[in-house]
Amino acid sequence: MLHYAPVDEDWMYPNVGEDDCAGGVAGGSHIPTTPHEQAWMFYLPRTCAHCTYPACLAACPRKAIYKREEDGIVLIDQSRCKGYGECVRACPYKKSMYNTYTRTSEKCIGCYPAVEQGIQPQCVVNCIGKIRVMGFINPPAKARADNPIDFLVHKKQIALPYYPQLGLEPNIYYIPPIHADREYLHQMFGPQVDGAIERYRDLERDPVAAGLLCLMGSTDRIMHRFKVERGKAIGYDDKGAELVQVPVTEPVIERAAFDAKLGAIRNNTP
Amino acid sequence: MIRPLFIPPGARRAAAARALPVLALCSLAALGCSGKKRKAAPPAEPPPTAIDTLVVHKVAADVSKPDPAAAYWQGLAEGEIVMTAQPMVAPRPDVATTEKVFVKAVTDGKLAAFRIRWRDPERSMAGRLGEFSDALALEFPVKTDPLPPVMMGAAGAPVHIFHWRAQYQRDHEEGKPTIATLYPNASIDMYPMEFKDQPGAHEAGREQFSPGAAVGNPQSYAKGGVDEIIAEGYSTSSVQAGSEGHAAHGDWANGEWTLVIVRPLATEGGSNLAPGQRAFIAFAAWQGGKLEVGSRKCVTMAWLPVSVQ
Numbered sequence: 320m321l322h323y324a325p326v327d328e329d330w331m332y333p334n335v336g337e338d339d340c341a342g343g344v345a346g347g348s349h350i351p352t353t354p355h356e357q358a359w360m361f362y363l364p365r366t367c368a369h370c371t372y373p374a375c376l377a378a379c380p381r382k383a384i385y386k387r388e389e390d391g392i393v394l395i396d397q398s399r400c401k402g403y404g405e406c407v408r409a410c411p412y413k414k415s416m417y418n419t420y421t422r423t424s425e426k427c428i429g430c431y432p433a434v435e436q437g438i439q440p441q442c443v444v445n446c447i448g449k450i451r452v453m454g455f456i457n458p459p460a461k462a463r464a465d466n467p468i469d470f471l472v473h474k475k476q477i478a479l480p481y482y483p484q485l486g487l488e489p490n491i492y493y494i495p496p497i498h499a500d501r502e503y504l505h506q507m508f509g510p511q512v513d514g515a516i517e518r519y520r521d522l523e524r525d526p527v528a529a530g531l532l533c534l535m536g537s538t539d540r541i542m543h544r545f546k547v548e549r550g551k552a553i554g555y556d557d558k559g560a561e562l563v564q565v566p567v568t569e570p571v572i573e574r575a576a577f578d579a580k581l582g583a584i585r586n587n588t589p
Numbered sequence: 590m591i592r593p594l595f596i597p598p599g600a601r602r603a604a605a606a607r608a609l610p611v612l613a614l615c616s617l618a619a620l621g622c623s624g625k626k627r628k629a630a631p632p633a634e635p636p637p638t639a640i641d642t643l644v645v646h647k648v649a650a651d652v653s654k655p656d657p658a659a660a661y662w663q664g665l666a667e668g669e670i671v672m673t674a675q676p677m678v679a680p681r682p683d684v685a686t687t688e689k690v691f692v693k694a695v696t697d698g699k700l701a702a703f704r705i706r707w708r709d710p711e712r713s714m715a716g717r718l719g720e721f722s723d724a725l726a727l728e729f730p731v732k733t734d735p736l737p738p739v740m741m742g743a744a745g746a747p748v749h750i751f752h753w754r755a756q757y758q759r760d761h762e763e764g765k766p767t768i769a770t771l772y773p774n775a776s777i778d779m780y781p782m783e784f785k786d787q788p789g790a791h792e793a794g795r796e797q798f799s800p801g802a803a804v805g806n807p808q809s810y811a812k813g814g815v816d817e818i819i820a821e822g823y824s825t826s827s828v829q830a831g832s833e834g835h836a837a838h839g840d841w842a843n844g845e846w847t848l849v850i851v852r853p854l855a856t857e858g859g860s861n862l863a864p865g866q867r868a869f870i871a872f873a874a875w876q877g878g879k880l881e882v883g884s885r886k887c888v889t890m891a892w893l894p895v896s897v898q
Contacts, residue, residue, distance in 0.1 A: 380679075397806055419768065
């Protein structure tokens with residue numbers, strides 16, 4: 320993908336084949352147990368990773384791409400871009416895209432107007448699985464255990480950047496899927512993936528980590544600190560004000576399958 | 590501030606319409622005279638020669654209409670200019686796709702017209718993804734003493750560029766292509782653009798999704814043929830407002846472009862040409878079909894002196 324210039328067909332069907340079987344399946348076979356040795360798949364949301372060393376920025380002969388000092392968001396200056404497509408070619412993750420109508424290249428803006436207001440990007444806020452969190456990471460030597468991103472990346476080491484071997488230091492960290500093929504995961508997330516999966520499996524014995532996972536998707540504000548105490552996880556903004564408080568373990572309430580009062584059957588739909 | 594030369598948009602079409610009956614008369618005359626279909630041989634053109642100065646010949650004709658076939662070009666010496674693959678700034682092209690351009694220049698005392706001819710095996714006008722436009726640029730120093738660096742000038746030593754693109758010419762002649770023109774079968778489920786399954790779409794709705802146009806990027810508007818650019822070093826080129834009306838017209842035939850770019854002799858804040866005055870020119874060419882764009886281009890490596898008659 321490095322220096323590959325995508326063609327129309329690449330953009331027309333960006334996910335074609337991704338939900339299809341990549342190999343043959345013997346007739347009558349089934350998936351007996353997990354881990355899924357026979358079949359595996361996972362989804363990976365791939366927005367712009369606002370790399371620490373962005374290839375798009377380096378490739379732009381017009382110097383129309385910049386990385387913001389205040390939040391690290393990488394932007395294409397829409398008033399200076401001339402649509403040469405060098406960034407489209409250079410980004411190995413293929414995150415900038417030439418718009419044939421505006422004749423400029425465009426990319427994810429990291430929802431910077433929201434981030435400037437202390438609000439997390441739309442892809443985080445709207446994630447129905449509540450599996451995303453956005454925050455500010457510190458260098459390893461300055462990592463703080465109460466910073467949600469430092470905690471996941473540096474302290475617990477369960478979240479990894481994808482294709483780190485490209486050297487751009489992408490700033491999206493993924494908790495790798497545990498059931499997918501290891502060889503594939505090694506290629507995608509590097510040699511640390513085994514340890515990350517091991518530590519993730521052990522997470523249920525860590526109430527602080529469990530608390531942080533509960534905080535994900537529980538506030539649209541950017542969490543700068545968090546703490547877990549007495550069964551509650553609490554998120555704080557940059558000024559130390561409390562943003563949200565959630566129970567680490569949701570109370571279990573058992574109810575009859577049929578609600579006689581409403582005359583309705585209850586579905587166990589989260 | 591550069592004073593642009595403005596050609597009314599309808600002028601070129603009107604002139605083209607006038608030209609038709611004249612052509613018809615000519616062919617009738619040819620039939621009537623000899624009774625035999627025989628083309629009159631064009632006057633022999635002197636072969637292009639290497640030059641150390643580009644002479645801008647004074648002609649007694651209005652040169653405001655960019656016409657590669659105008660009579661005043663006939664018989665003028667054509668200068669042969671050697672080009673090389675842009676060697677200074679990455680990304681660089683691997684090979685010199687445009688090895689030479691052939692140039693003639695005329696003036697009517699107010700305007701200067703440059704006729705540039707170069708080999709380009711395919712006509713490319715960009716549009717869809719991964720397509721780039723054939724293009725040519727004339728570069729002039731804003732000040733000639735000392736001369737700015739020939740490659741895009743330097744801070745405090747600007748250069749003045751007239752950048753023609755086949756894509757811009759198509760905008761001027763046929764209108765800026767829409768997504769529906771570029772991708773007739775495009776279909777999408779949410780943006781209110783002009784796609785075939787969005788009958789209620791309107792222009793204002795589409796413009797909402799054009800951030801380039803919203804911040805006034807000249808790139809995102811329909812073009813007139815030539816961008817007038819001022820640059821003070823690599824990466825600094827900026828299109829001057831109001832340069833859309835500049836006149837240029839290129840014809841592509843048999844693997845060759847013949848292009849005329851017209852510019853005023855005198856500009857405010859830009860480069861100036863005048864009889865007896867020190868002046869220089871440099872060239873750059875892009876072959877869209879070879880994916881050339883931006884710094885992937887062929888250039889002349891030194892300023893060529895210009896002598897205005």
